[in-house]
Amino acid sequence: MRCDKFSAAWAGSHVALFLLTAVGQATADVTLTVYYAPGQTPLADGTVPDASATPTAYDDSLQAYSTATLVAPAAPNATAMPTAFALAVPSAVPAGASIEQSGSFFGFSVEMSVVNQVLGKNSSLLQVPFLNLMANLQQRTGRIHVRVGGNTQETATLVESTSDGKILEKDLTAVSGTTDTPPLIFTADLIQMMRNISDLVNVHWFLGVPFNDTNWRLEIVETGQAILGEFLIGIQAGNEPDLYANHGRRPTNYTQDDYFGEFGLLIQALDADTSVQASKLLIAPSVSTNWSPESVLSAGTGFIPTYGSSLEALAVEHYPSDNCGVAFPDSGIAINDPQSLLSTYLSHGSATSIVSPYLNTSEVAQTNGLPFYMFETNTASCGGFAGLSDAFASALWGVDYAMQMAAVNFSTALFHVGGQSVSYNPFTPPPTNESTFHQWTIGPIYYSALVVAEALGASNTSQVLDLNANSGNELTPAYGIWEHGALTRVLLINFANDPTGASTLQVDLSMPDGTLPSTVNVKLLLANNVTQKGNFTWAGQTFGGNFQSDGRPIGAEDIATTACGVPTDGSSTTAACRINVPAPGAALVFMSGTAAADEIAGAPSVTFSTTSVTKVVVATATVPASLLATSNGHGGNGTYQMIQLGSTSKGSVTSAGASIRALPAWAILGSAVAAALGILSTNVW
Known part of the structure; x- marks a missing residue:
């Protein structure tokens, strides 16, 4: 299948460079790629079979999109996993902590x-x-x-x-x-x-x-x-x-x-x-x-x-x-x-x-x-x-x-x-013949990357120690993270699978050799069960399920604030921060500063928008540049609103429509400016 990139109004220039100057945001004249997926065998002359044929539903035999689901394990009993425990973490770097680690x-x-x-x-x-x-x-x-x-x-x-x-x-x-x-x-x-x-x-x-x-x-x-x-x-x-x-x-x-x-x-x-x-x-x-x-x-x-x-x-x-x-x-x-x-x-x-x-x-x-x-x-x-x-x-x-x-x-x-x-x-x-109507699929390991990135932070001084939490219970590991020699974050994990809530951890975090903050921020990594596929959440945000992501998190960020002090139920006389960790789930506790500040410590937030489209199916809709300049007006307040659109794919229109995310306002401006100067072509492939 042959692909031709969008034309530019001046030689050697890219939409990305223009928009970066014009609107102060990073964007690029980029598009979804075209490649050979399994089952798309090139012909003897090097070409690919006709891509204008009617697309079918995605092939579940492609492992990347398999719907196969395993049976989740039963919830552990109290003997196998005590759910309430105290965890004392030193304020200064303890013996046995790691070398200084990079956030990357x-x-x-x-x-x-x-x-x-x-x-x-x-x-x-x-x-x-x-x-x-x-x-x-x-x-x-x-x-x-x-x-x-x-x-x-x-x-x-x-x-x-x-x-x-x-x-x-x-x-x-x-x-x-x-x-x-x-x-x-x-x-x-x-x-x-x-x-x-x-x-x-x-x-x-x-x-x-x-x-x-x-x-x-x-x-x-x-x-x-x-x-x-x-x-x-x-x-x-x-x-x-x-x-x-x-x-x-x-x-x-x-x-x-x-x-x-x-x-x-x-x-x-x-x-x-x-x-x-x-x-x-x-x-x-x-x-x-x-x-x-x-x-x-x-x-x-x-x-x-x-x-x-x-x-x-x-x-x-x-x-x-x-x-x-x-x-x-x-x-x-x-x-x-x-x-x-x-x-x-x-x-x-x-x-x-x-x-x-x-x-x-x-x-x-x-x-x-x-x-x-x-x-x-x-x-x-x-x-x-x-x-x-x-x-x-x-x-x-x-x-x-x-x-x-x-x-x-x-x-x-x-x-x-x-x-x-x-x-x-x-x-x-997505596979080539679905790239006009399907987006990317974000797997669980990417969520892991986000959690670890925030756990280690951007200081490049983070030292890590396995805290041997809950008497070393295999279902409830925990890690301490120190930056510049001081305790900054604690990571708690609950491997149990229990939708009833009975296996939610109740962890009393204390800092016996330091001053406990009055409150701490907590972010949670969550799903309904351990065998769930897609739609996981990290601090309330998700990348959806199969074919639903453009790489930007969806939803409002949810950062909890937990009060610290002597428990009012009389269970202890030691000041602690009581952290609840659902089963299954993980909790990142910010012991100093705020989660929001740590999250943007590495670099300013930036997102990228697509300025070209693909066409691999006959009669796929095309959009004139003049119309493209104003067509993303939904959600112009900069939020990622969801709108319901019908499908342009042959035989795939449903009453529910297809969920497509509106671009934020800066991306709309970028498209409008680009169209006005003629640097976007209406070509498709």
Whole structure:
């Protein structure tokens, strides 16, 4: 399917730059991307089958939108989970707290093969929802870390151009290995697209040098440094080298010593490349399951003593389970049952068991002055589990897991983003043939990112400690967060599933060595039950369900204020703040300052609006620029009102209509000014 971007009134100018100057808000001449979804096989001539055919309801076989739901566990009894307990938290940083953590700790890993779906079609057509999702985090933390890589980076080759002008192409006839990974070719415009994103929202990037063989293709490093500049913060050297033999990328006897030698060859190649600034650039060893990181670090003459001057960070990759038996039914891999695994993810033990094998590596990293990254992770490899990875249980799990990693001195955790065939995506664009009438789907892991962003804040001085709350009960973990040496926030989690309210936690927070504030602000992460899909809320705001989000939160923010003091019921003589945490749910308690102030500590709030539309169905409505300038008048007070519109999609009009959010007033002004100056075209594709 061919796409042409909207025309501009003057060469080399973008709507984004004009509107930024004209109205003082960040916006962009961007649109929803077009890409190949599963089932849309390119024809022999490289084209895609006719997109003007009547669209059908979305295919539930696409895991990203599966409606499969698991059975929620029964509520725990009082013995299994006491619901009322006291939690004394020191006002000063206690022994055992983490290193100082950045607010950008929780980031994302985007599979390279889907960047033209998730980030944008090219450097001129960025994905508006992605910009909004990143802006939400920037507002809270100041910056975001995103890695572009994964299995598909290993065979990626940078080329001058592609035959059809796309920034990325897959050779679907040459898939290889157990992961069925197609070789990629890409152009420099892919990296320019990343830079243009960073110029709008403060995203810093990780890339990876192809490691499928030792005929090093260093163009991605050269071009990445030239275009991204300071926004490129590291290059991965080998993605899960311990699985190379399994995936057919190396001989079956490939060892840690072999990787050690190849890593040295890569450094030699980088040093010989005058277009590369190779000092302190590389991230390694990024092992997963077959090798321990220590086995690599002790290989050869010692990994860090030998290569430390070239290392930016140590890294590992880990998924607590896998769905590979389903994803690759002919592989002979055992199938894991998500229903039987659900309770595992609803336990603090999941987080502690994942990080425990890496405690020694964390110490090694600290001793050698290196950051330690969880470079790729999520609920389960091979796409995650429908009904679990896309349910509220994963939002709570993601919060606990990320905070546990922060507590044991990981420096960054990147949660993976795949395509339409996975369940664990933090965010997913709609399939191509639905992009005119469906929006994005926001997964539970993105809610986790928001909570952790606010828990760690924007000061870059946050220190974290697992508080061993409720006598270490696995259903009720809690974390203390200290900034500049003082207690600022406490995070409480309730993994129980109990819609009756009987399992709501009643936590009496006290600060025995400090002065308790008279009131505290509380934000809640909530859903009706742990198996709920979509429509979760963080402080009363939501991103809706499947196909309902443009990346901006919906609804009024709800920040509770809780009084602190001696309980009036006579249960204690110690002053405390009594915090209620519903089951299931999480509560972030702001012990100093206000939640509203902390929320905007990273950067001013900014949102982006779409200034172009797509057309993939015959008779889809088009909008003249003159009409577009005034057509968004609904909700002109700047609020995100909901209006009911009929569908423009063949055969899909219902009596209920389709809910579409009106743009805020500044976006309306931007459209009006743009139309008046003729910089928007009425072209569609």
